[in-house]
Amino acid sequence: MSEEELIAEAQSMTRWQQHKFMVLVGATILTALFLVGISLRLYTTSGAMQLDLSRPGYQSIRDQASSSSDFTGFSSTGEIDKKALDEFRSLYDEQLKEATAVESFGGDVMSDAALGIGQ
């Protein structure tokens, strides 16, 4: 096909046929932006953001986050006998001790005196 023929064919195309590739690119970008918007909305409203330690400002404490992946827990199958109950007691006591060891969100760290804004 010669150059003249190509030009003639392009001139005979409708406006939609001439621009459909650009429209496709634009629509793809708009769809991506829309989906990113929804993702960000879910991230902020679901509470995931508040617990995300990968945010800037949390580097210093990131490595202090505990990992529960190595805790296998108590098996949900098997017989209930003394051995199983003893195993559960041991696992539960260990976690209970950790949960009750320190008082959480307590103290007076946010009092006027502690913040230096008392009367």
Added chain:
Amino acid sequence: MKLLITTLALFGVLATAILASQTVYAQGALSEAHVERIRQNCVSAQTTLLRIHTNDTLLRVNRGQLYELISTKLMAPLNSRIALGRFEGLQLAATTIDYDRQREIFTADYLQYDDAMTRAIKINCTERPSEFYETLQLARERRYKLHEDTKALTVLLESYKGEFESFAGKFDGGSQ
């Protein structure tokens, strides 16, 4: 016409009374000296709040994981085994439900606390010291609520432990 003037006069008196009461309330809540002290030291207070907030986020992550682990890897499997073995474990299951409900309350309360704390940290406190102080009070109340939530969770964990021991005792005694 007379009625209109009377109505307008009543509205005027009412509006003045409302405005006056708000002014008295604002003055009663914070003295001028206190507002000035807040204005002077609030930037340093916000730095302290930021540190508290960061540590609380870590605490929330670790506590949340621990509470979830106890529910999903200990309570639920034991309840399941008790049910499969056709033993009487209704009380343990009921406590697990209460515990999971309390965990949800804890999660929701943390979001409320985080919201108040973030606002207290971000507010321009030198320009709006009263607003900063009100937001700080809100954050304190919500932090106290979190403290109460963790105490309630501890009570439920200890309750579950007691019920487990009761179950184990009966089991050892061969009554089931």
